[in-house]
Amino acid sequence: MTQASPTNAALAARDLQHIWHPCTQMHDHERVPMVPIVRGEGPWLIDADGRRYLDGISSWWTNLFGHANPRIAAGLAEQAKTLEHVIFAGFTHPVAIELAEQLVRITPPGLEKVFFADNGSAAVEVALKMSFHYWLNQGHGEKTRFIALTGSYHGETLGALSVSDVALYRKTYAPLLLTPILAPSPDAYEGEPGESPEQTAARRLEAMRDLLERHAGETCAVIVEPLVQCAGGMRMYHPSYLSGLRALCDRYDVHLIADEIAVGFGRTGTMFACEQAGIAPDFLCLSKGLTGGTLPLSAVLTTPRVYEAFYAEYNAGKAFLHSHSYTGNPLACRAALETLAIFRDEPVLERNRGLAAHLARQLEPLRDHPHVADVRQHGMIAAVELVADKSTRRPFPAEERRGLHVYLHGLQNGALLRPLGNIIYFMPPYVVNEGDIDHLVRVAREGIALAVKNGA
Numbered sequence: 001m002t003q004a005s006p007t008n009a010a011l012a013a014r015d016l017q018h019i020w021h022p023c024t025q026m027h028d029h030e031r032v033p034m035v036p037i038v039r040g041e042g043p044w045l046i047d048a049d050g051r052r053y054l055d056g057i058s059s060w061w062t063n064l065f066g067h068a069n070p071r072i073a074a075g076l077a078e079q080a081k082t083l084e085h086v087i088f089a090g091f092t093h094p095v096a097i098e099l100a101e102q103l104v105r106i107t108p109p110g111l112e113k114v115f116f117a118d119n120g121s122a123a124v125e126v127a128l129k130m131s132f133h134y135w136l137n138q139g140h141g142e143k144t145r146f147i148a149l150t151g152s153y154h155g156e157t158l159g160a161l162s163v164s165d166v167a168l169y170r171k172t173y174a175p176l177l178l179t180p181i182l183a184p185s186p187d188a189y190e191g192e193p194g195e196s197p198e199q200t201a202a203r204r205l206e207a208m209r210d211l212l213e214r215h216a217g218e219t220c221a222v223i224v225e226p227l228v229q230c231a232g233g234m235r236m237y238h239p240s241y242l243s244g245l246r247a248l249c250d251r252y253d254v255h256l257i258a259d260e261i262a263v264g265f266g267r268t269g270t271m272f273a274c275e276q277a278g279i280a281p282d283f284l285c286l287s288k289g290l291t292g293g294t295l296p297l298s299a300v301l302t303t304p305r306v307y308e309a310f311y312a313e314y315n316a317g318k319a320f321l322h323s324h325s326y327t328g329n330p331l332a333c334r335a336a337l338e339t340l341a342i343f344r345d346e347p348v349l350e351r352n353r354g355l356a357a358h359l360a361r362q363l364e365p366l367r368d369h370p371h372v373a374d375v376r377q378h379g380m381i382a383a384v385e386l387v388a389d390k391s392t393r394r395p396f397p398a399e400e401r402r403g404l405h406v407y408l409h410g411l412q413n414g415a416l417l418r419p420l421g422n423i424i425y426f427m428p429p430y431v432v433n434e435g436d437i438d439h440l441v442r443v444a445r446e447g448i449a450l451a452v453k454n455g456a
């Protein structure tokens, strides 16, 4: 006799007994179901009761080529039998070497040195510390500050949170954080009436120039999320801001850190978002899609110029001191190599262009919805901004949690949509088909209808 598999209810009850989940008021689970997923299949997640959910957000923006991807799984199985882990100080292994070589080849020119870490926030910590330490090694210990954009999100460890500006995550911990210099975001949604996204970018560059004029002497780096400020509400901006910013950073002798943790690996239509502005940053942070969404891994790429500022006799005390036990983990590196192999062997970006165009067509009618202020898209990221008043763009009060209705409706109807407040967004794995996109948009549209009802 075979034992019955546990049900959703049984697993959820056991989970809630001991597990404290991220980004969650656990009390919510008195009315919001905890969903136990037991299997993944392409863009679909399957729960213990056999219900299927289309992963419209790529499981926190990580998954590119589907859950339980056979090619990545086979690579991992082989790697697990060969070398699962080895200390990465004094020792190395062929998988990390190959991955570093490939990353240098595919990222913008000039980035030739690769520092591995094991999650996105850790990569941001590395970039901030490396930038500060570069200036210190150059005799500029007075450079201790960072410029970040309003609405930015770079992670939730203390350094990464310091350069983030999403109140939900930052406000409580503010007394523990560094104080960044905040520059107004080039976010096109905040443009003046009649202004094009390019004009908004130009105006915001002026503000950045003023800040650099005043603060460059104490500033290590400017950190940005290229093209899309994701956790800040999928706010998008014109690539000219990045080319202008690159020129300003050069002029004022300040590093540029591009955090492509969410937008890298094809999300915005090009392999890396910086390509759309034709720029190379001084530090490029990568994670999430790096392993196709399989295992935690991150990388910070930088220039020989930065590397050489640390390269000295041991007793000069210039070494970069930052380490994580799982740095350069062979399994994670192998998952990344398999992911890059899929990009090489399949016309991923070309196929995404077709999918993105289909998504745009499906979302177009929502522009006329009386509670939709904006429908925006950059490649495989699209967002719908719900507001209380379309003419003034007055938002729904956050405490009304309108987006939660979309989430719950999604769960009941086979879609994982996880709005950011009142912003409903789509960031599916690249293996969806047009029918999957239609499903996601249909469920979202129904959810929006429920969410905007009076006093929803």
Ligand SMILES: Cc1ncc(COP(=O)(O)O)c(C=O)c1O
Binding pocket: 119, 120, 121, 122, 124, 153, 154, 155, 156, 225, 230, 231, 259, 260, 261, 262, 263, 287, 288
């Ligand atoms: C742009 C950006 N930077 C950094 C991070 C932090 O990455 P992690 O969650 O792996 O720490 C995120 C996560 O959403 C992100 O979107």
